[in-house]
Amino acid sequence: MMIVAGQSQSAYFLEEEFPATERSHTLSVLVDNEPGVLARVVGLFSGRGYNIESLTVSEIEHSNHQSRITIVTTGRPPVISQIMHQLGRLIPVHKVINLTWAGDALERELALVKVAGKGEMRDEALRLAQAFNARIVDATLDSYVFEMTGAPADIDRFVGLMKECGLVELARTGLAALARGKMGI
């Protein structure tokens, strides 16, 4: 399902049958990069009682000042569809697509993971980092910072293991996502 500003958005032609269960959806929103646009999107979610599980925003085209906002939210299909239509009402929003409905989307997140320790645990942390393809971006005699990129579930597993190896702190970027195949937003 895609909502494009200015095109007929008759739900009659766009909405297919979806399973009625609550699940998480990844929405990709193309917006004008202007002051307050993020506040409009976030305010819509809080004002109407929708959840935000993850939100990422960054300018993607400097020449025409466009940003892409990737939002992970949870709800039953009618709620998700209402969220998309409400996003579509915002003036700076160009397009809203539901990557979850579009199919098996590519979803990646970056995490920086700091662990501290010596001896056995330090060696174990390093071995696990290699197994998860995490890079060492900082090292001291008693600490590492790993950088890991992957699907959120893989990062969850890596972080879970690092808790046993002296995890100090963690920073995650939130989700960046694209549909597979040659078509763009």
Add this chain to the structure above:
Amino acid sequence: MTRQMTGAEMVIQALIDQGVDTIFGYPGGAVLPIFDELFQQEEVRHILVRHEQGAGHAAEGYARSTGKVGVALATSGPGATNMVTALTDALLDSIPMVCITGQVPTTLIGTDAFQEADTVGITRPCTKHNWLVRRIEDLPAILHEAFRIATTGRPGPVLVDIPKNIQFQTGTYENCKDKALTQYHPAVKAPDAAIREAVELMAAAKKPILYTGGGVINSGPKAVALLRDLVKMTGFPVTSTLMGLGAYPASGKNWLGMLGMHGTYEANLAMHDCDVMVCIGARFDDRITGRIDAFSPNSKKIHIDIDPSSINKNVVVDLPIVGDVGSVLEDMIAAWNARKPVQDKAAHAAWWRQIDGWRARKCLTYRHSAEAIMPQYAIERLFELTKGRDTYIATEVGQHQMWAAQYYHFDEPNRFMTSGGLGTMGYGLPAAIGTQLAHPGSLVIDIAGDASIQMNIQELSTAVQHNAPVKAFILNNQYMGMVRQWQQLLHGNRLSHSYVDSQPDFVRLAEAYGAVGIRCSKPADLDDAIEEMIRIDKPVLFDCHVVSLANCFPMIPSGKAHNEMLLGTDVSDVDIGTAIGAAGKVLV
């Protein structure tokens, strides 16, 4: 054509280029340059109000009664925050409105400067869109885009916040009235396949109903005319929301009256029992649907709306049609004429017989009194004595508003100014002033309650100053009647703070403002008093003393379905106390 001018001059020039002749506002430090420009020209008339909320509602009244944009002007900080209620009101009722506010200079933004407020932050959720102008280069395009966004698609309020230094700066002005600044271009025309499918459903209907709303009036006179054509063509019965009253004439033979919580018995039961419902420019508000899982259980629902987010929001419909009401009705009528459907005459006749049976319940009957004025009687007399005239009605919010909707009958659109979605007490008097200034020769009456009228009573001074001879017809029952009615329904008749003690003497209050006061408390005197009110060419406060404990019926108690209405004639105090169940009590 481009010209060099200051930001303040640009504001006035943009108003002129947009064809604005009247704005409503209040000066203050951060808008002084704009007021200075207003002072030096004669094309735009500025109406000085007494409170910024009044400016907002007056702009709304102006907009609703003319179909044009309403414009309000206020200073930074408190000026802007006082405007918030009016902006929210306009958002919920889809009223086109442009609000211009002053802001502290850009160099002071963020320093907690005197009269600084984060106006765009505060008004973001209560406007369709808003802007803080940071550069003089952006100002002309933003001003014109503000008008375009306020008026196209689903109309609504927009706000332009202009720092004082930008008002003083000089830049290049261009009339970019027809240029779009943003990519906002809502779809107007609906897909043909949807129109054809709607015509098929409507042609096969045995028990059809048209459920119309404010979207018909917002779409404009063409949509109103097309709705009337559609009714003539199909013979379908018509009901309407509060916001849509007048689109189909109340004197028309297919008219069922308003629907919803205080709608008529026939309208609500026809909604409940219909097999095809055509919702035209309405949004299935909770005041309309009652209990959602029992709402019109056996009907196919067609929903015409220009805002895709209205569709499937509260009620899942079978056939959504996204488009402008005028455009959709035009296509629908063309498709109907092309197909020339044969309707089931016998089924339609049976449906009308059923409707006539419901009509025979005469749900708006009330107990008359020879000693005291019944509020319903007061509205009936007001209608009878003003119906031949060029009359506009505004209301406040409460029982009097519902009685106005039930007993004052509108044959034309844009004649009824009322706060539907937000339910703003204090809306009516300033809205009536805005209406009167747009229609100087017309009779403009604010049907009010004694509590509501006091929420913006200061605007009486505005009416006097600007020779706006509005009539505030106050149904004075000494209560916040609708609050009391709900306390009777929900809270064991414990009337917590809904009795208004120490009321002002409205006649002397009117005189203090330089208006005229009239008091009436006997049914026998009412007609003469109303005639006198109409004759006076000045603002009038009409203090109509009505029985204090009358309640507003019919009523669908909250949490109940359309076929579970309370009717005024057969409801007892016990019924009132038990009408709402535990689940309904938490609803508003």
